[in-house]
Amino acid sequence: MTMRNFINKYNKDYYGGGLMMLLGLGAAVQGKTYNIGSLNRMGPGFFPVTLGVLLVLVGAMIAIGAKAATPEAEEKYIAPEWRGWICIVLSILAFLVLGVYGGLLPATIAIVFISAMGDRNNSLKSALLLSLGMGVICIIVFWWALKLQFPLFQWG
Known part of the structure; x- marks a missing residue:
């Protein structure tokens, strides 16, 4: 190398x-x-x-x-984190698609869940709990408190 x-x-x-x-x-x-x-x-x-x-x-x-x-002598090969990059890009695409066709809540849950799966330390259960928690926060902050003009659910 x-x-x-x-x-x-x-x-x-x-x-x-x-x-x-x-x-x-x-x-x-x-x-x-x-x-x-x-x-x-x-x-x-x-x-x-x-x-x-x-x-x-x-x-x-x-x-x-x-x-x-930075220590002077410490160098080693670190492989690129393709899983993290792919999950982040896919989560943004999922937010865009679900934001248009599903609404704010499904888009928020999807972006958090897919992004969380980019970390190898997260399990499906922890990513799901995190995304559901962020969904609740999304409803409280953006839909109820700020009255964001983005439908919570939208079919079509």
Whole structure:
């Protein structure tokens, strides 16, 4: 194997921090195209710019923390986590399809259940309990408290 196939566990923090910084920068730049306003009268761009700046700062702290914790000689091959990637992508697709044809509750239960199955430590029972719990929270927060204009159930 070449050195390019080797990765240490701290490189994930570099990549994760860099990705967070990139997403934060994108959100801040896009948010600047809207009126930012002030703390007293926030405009539509205030939240994306603030969130973007916070993401950049958190990403930088993660990358700096990885640099501080990186031992020089510890390198080993870590296989890609294909199960996690596939489950996350499938859960987003399931949310999109079920959100249109099934409603908010089935879409929420599906996205949480399928995403939870991406973790090898989760069992079917724990993923099901987590998804049902998030379904209850979804009903309370989004449907009842916030009155989100997204039907709870929808057939068709």
